[in-house]
Amino acid sequence: MLIRLAYTSTFKPHITEADIGELTEKAADFNKRNHITGILAVEGERVCQILEGPKEAVEKLFESIQRDQRHFGVVELDVAPIDKPRFEAWGMVRRPMVDIVTLAFSL
Template identity: 45%
Template sequence: MALLHLSYISTLAEGQSLADLVHDLGRFRERNLSLGITGCIAFENRRIMQVLEGPVENVERLFETIARDPRHCDVIQIERKPIERVSFGHWGMVRRPIADVIFLSQLT
């Protein structure tokens, strides 16, 4: 199975609450795991950085959904590369500081 590592940054849209987004992380994590997607997410003020890893089609479809999600503005893909194995294993979608996510994404 072909795997993909994709990272992006975005800005939380005006009128959106970071607390609401954090509250929904458990639901997002379960859905992502059901699709074989793992990774990590970070927040800093209204900025979001996320690394997604998993089956190519599933990661691409999820990123397209995120890019169209009205809760996100200025979605910018940082990196997209094929990988042989996921770096985050059974992490699901772990919340980390942005500096950690940047560091971890460079290890793959």
């Protein structure tokens, strides 16, 4: 069973643009190995991410995200079963916040 999970959070003030770039690269590698795809948007300290993939893998990743000390206020926005991933070409890609909002409303 495949799911799509969307959440928001807030990075702690000490997180730099370089930290976000490194996080995105590591996430892309991890996600590809675990058949997870997704999109990440960061605007200032605010984060919005959509994850897709096998239910158990996405849920396990989200539990890890909730424990990650680099951010706080993790709020699950939506979780739903899907027939196929929308972002299957991306292990993890970063896009502007407006793009993720546009994609979310077109799902």
